[in-house]
Amino acid sequence: MIRKSAVALFSSALLVAGLATSAMATDTPSSGLGQSWPNATDVSANPHWHVYVFEKDGIRYVQVNDLNGGVHGAIATAGGQVLVLPIGKDSQNVSTATATSGTTSSQTVYSDSQVTISATPLSTGATQLTVSTCTGDPFECNTHVN
Structure with missing residues (x-):
């Protein structure tokens, strides 16, 4: 009984985390500054x-x-x-x-x-x-x- 509750709680947490991540993916990132290859869109006006x-x-x-x-x-x-x-x-x-x-x-x-x-x-x-x-x-x- 406790195992099913724990599995259900864990599954719910993953679902919420997944929804939060997908919502954040459309926003401008707030971390990664200073990295060589940050997880952000390249918005350069120049191909170089x-x-x-x-x-x-x-x-x-x-x-x-x-x-x-x-x-x-x-x-x-x-x-x-x-x-x-x-x-x-x-x-x-x-x-x-x-x-x-x-x-x-x-x-x-x-x-x-x-x-x-x-x-x-x-x-x-x-x-x-x-x-x-x-x-x-x-x-x-x-x-x-x-």
Whole structure:
């Protein structure tokens, strides 16, 4: 009798866990930041990069990886503010700017309604990641960012 109750309870717990997992699968993940291959959708705007977005407590985290999974840098953004995170081999080369035209060698790797991230190869072999924020009309900002 106790065995049947325990099996029924365990089965119910698995069903609830399965439903919770499938509900979470459609949301932006809240964990995995800093990993080479996080369990998140690649939202890169450029085929030469992988970009992953995480959200937690109203803060959006954007991580930029190379094609081999190497983490180059990450930011946190909320309410029009950007914070460069100390994550990735190029974290010291992540800078913020207002929306301006990029250099000819820069590549847009990510863009949403609040930020655009561009990658520019440096002569040292490192990569400069530039985060442009939009403080005015989104259309105006999007037309000036590479």
